[in-house]
Amino acid sequence: MPHRSMNVDDPLEDFTRRQIDLEGVTKVVHVAGAGPAVIVMPEMPGISPHVARFARWVRDAGFTVYLPSLFGRDGAVPTVDEGTAVLRRACVSAEFRAFAADEQSPVTVWLRSLARLAHAECGGPGVGAIGMCFTGNFALTMMLEPAMLAPVLSQPSLPLDDPDATASPADELAAVRKRLDNDDLTVLAYRFRGDRFCRAQRFAAYAEALGDRFIARELPDEAANPATSPFFEHVIGSPHSVVTAHLIDDAGQPTIAARDEILAFFAHRLS
Secondary structure (H helix, E strand, O other): OOOOOOOOOOOOOOOEEEEEEEOOEEEEEEEEEOOOEEEEOOOOOOOOHHHHHHHHHHHHOOOEEEEEOOOOOOOOOOOHHHHHHHHHHHHOOOOOOOOOOOOOOOHHHHHHHHHHHHHHHHOOOOEEEEEEHHHOOHHHHHHHOOOEEEEEEEOOOOOOOOOOOOOOOHHHHHHHHHHHHHHOOOEEEEEEOOOOOOOHHHHHHHHHHHHHHEEEEEEOHHHOOOOOOHHHHHHHOOOOOOOOOOOOOOOOOHHHHHHHHHHHHHHHHHO
16 A cells, blocks of 8 residues: 555545435445455544545455545544534534433444445445444444444444443343354454543443453553644543554554454454
8 A cells, every 4th residue: 555644634536435325314435445345434533544544454455445424524634623623513413422321323323224235235244344432332333233243343432421331222232242142253342551532441341241252452552653643632632543543553563463453353254
């Protein structure tokens, strides 16, 4: 993959921009690649150059990437002012229910339909998905769609005001646990130890609900890239984005090992 600067807006010119209508709602989805489908959900405040880079890594590993635009300006480097405005809008949006503990975000219904569509278009045994930050837990909720086989939760941050809670109701977690057991599936999850938005208590809650089907990876804070965008430096303010903004793109780095484990997980489940 050609080198691209993470400090300038990404035109996403190597993706096909599609308008996809599902459940009576139309959203832009950027699509690229060939092979089984993987849905890469953006982190707050949107499809940054770092998110696009991760999507390209997935594409280059042999998958068709579906990158839905859920908030923010696609391809933009997150600034403090613009990123904060996007965050504030998302926090009050009924689509995300950012402060609702143990409740499903309505947008996940649309995302499950996207998984079903992607599987129909791409074939293969099923679909993978990764959620990050604001969308971190969505990949788990998407397990209610039978086509979903490979869920990854990267720094799941909802609900924002309750570090002990999940963003999934108890009956949904029970249904997901049953499916994981019946189909012999697992969930991969990642966080930095010092992340102030995704704390250890949240992983403990998921582990209690899902048992050994929930495979947690906690990275040391010193593994996070200290050189990132102004939004992550001044608004996020802690190690947070494991495979995007805080990834160090050098061989041997823990964040690169996490990326490679995720790609191998998709390959194992979807090949």
